[in-house]
Amino acid sequence: MGFLAFGINHKTAAVDLRERVAFAPEQLADALRRLRDETMTQEVAILSTCNRTEIYCSQDHPDAERLLNWFAGFHGMTLEELRGCSYLHSDAGAVTHMMRVAAGLDSMVLGEPQILGQMKDAWQSARTAGTLGPYLDRLFQSTFNTAKQVRTDTAIGENPVSVAFAAVSLSRQIFSDLKRSTALLIGAGETIALVARHLFEQGVGRIIVANRTLERAELLSEPLGGQAILLNQIPDFLAQCDIVISSTASPLPILGKGAVERALKQRRHKPMFMVDIAVPRDIEPEVGGLADVYLYTVDDLHEVIEDNLRSRQDAAEAAERLIDLGTQEFMQRLRALAAVDVLRRYRVKAEAMRDQELAKAQARLERGADASVVMAEMARALTNKLLHDPSVQLKQMSAEGRAEALALAQELFALDDVTTTQGES
Structure with missing residues (x-):
């Protein structure tokens, strides 16, 4: 699963252009659903304020060009016009950007607190429209937690700068x-x-x-x-x-x-x-x-x-470190979730093999076959089935010279301490 953060803000565009690309509250739900359906995006949220319009989305295969085309068409802009005033972040970069925005580090007034509430409104709007989804929801929750930590552990918002x-x-x-x-x-x-x-x-x-x-x-x-x-x-x-x-x-x-x-x-x-x-x-x-x-x-x-701006600049350096840490922790959890999904699918496959061999064994036992023989043959058959696909893939990788894949398999199956013997069992 990949993430994209696309937007236009006060740093990249004048107010008249920002007004053109803003999403009015009454059109937000429809825009969210259209964006999801017309760009084949699994999950999407839109943040629209006076200083920025940003789209956050998760896709199995991130397609920035499709996203840009949809945005340009929705607001009646050309792609050239859009590229000249927009920015795009992907994966860890998108995570960092969202956290910086929520913490007020990307605001016109450094550390201003209102943006966090606006970010929560964007999350709620996507949730209400049915376009949020589990991955983007986790990203928003991590973003809120990191922004809260920045507010708690630094002086980014303590001193007035207006x-x-x-x-x-x-x-x-x-x-x-x-x-x-x-x-x-x-x-x-x-x-x-x-x-x-x-x-x-x-x-x-x-x-x-x-x-x-x-x-x-x-x-x-x-x-x-x-x-x-x-x-x-x-x-x-x-x-x-x-x-x-x-x-x-x-x-x-x-x-x-x-x-x-x-x-x-x-x-x-x-x-x-x-x-x-x-x-x-x-x-x-x-x-x-x-x-x-x-x-x-x-x-x-x-x-x-x-004086207060200087104080906030010092606090911003500490905030950036917290955001780097927040990004790393989120990406680690995301990778762990990907492993969980692979393990879940492999478990489903293995359990299907187990049930199939168990049914065969039970049928043989009902016909009066020797239990010890049936158990031994079931164990051998199940072992062969579990090893068949990995064995085929490893042989293919070896033939292709993919040494790194073989080393990864050695680590995956914890074979470093396993000694081999000659001959076949």
Whole structure:
């Protein structure tokens, strides 16, 4: 059984092309079944995210060209176009690739954790569609176990490497219990949306979103159980806020020193944590000079991120070693499974020979033949039948000069310590 991993990702193709080859959730089950049936693939799964589309499959005789043709046809691409932006891994290389993807080592943000959940979704989709199968299932389970070990035994995901996550992580250093904290988010763009999601996942007590248009603020705040306000309402709510994170496109500061001073008096100088992600800045620099205010700019965050990226790079080296080990262990188990299948088929064959000779012996005993003679002849006949096919094959191999096969047979039958005698029995 061989494995193939084929795909297109953020390293090989721009976003417009990645959009073309993505599989929508509603078409995934049909695509999986078509891919299995039209390429004569035994088992198949598809991982489709904003940054990658990948196909994982197992085949008795891996046929990459058939897979490429199907993918190109399904998405209306030419083979030349596809080859220019795709990659293909086989067998141990496919195993290593899947494990690297699941561990976040192949992600746009090194070590990002979401990809493991997306990989599990791909496994579940294939299982639901009936295209998973025992071999690919074992590969997915080994992939999940290795990715989990990478998360547990290395620091690959411990330190934030995005502006949004870094801002939230710093807030936790100031307020250890975010459940008691209120966060004011100024703006409603992508960065603030990520900040809001991270704060929500960290269990922040309350979220207030301030924006130039109330509709955008409501769109962001309502799913998180937050409150939406307009920018001109910020002074009315500022004193309630422990955390202020701002990212707008305003050419002028939105939050001035005077407004923060008034809020601090109302808070009786309870600390405020502020992060200004905007360029140009949303919060007047003078605010940073106020007592009880911890103000960070986007430059401060980038310094944190650079340090954390270096830390993740060190962790990635340890992760690669774990993945190498995971690949080796899986391939060893796969080879053992192949041996089990051969042994099973040989046992079925041997048992059929045994039953045949046993039936002959029983028939002779029923006719009154001597039991010791019948047993001896049954043993001789069964031995000859068991040795016939291996003997024919070994003679053929010897005639062909295949010395390595003869040496393997010597080891297979454990003949090193067996002495031979002249003559025939």
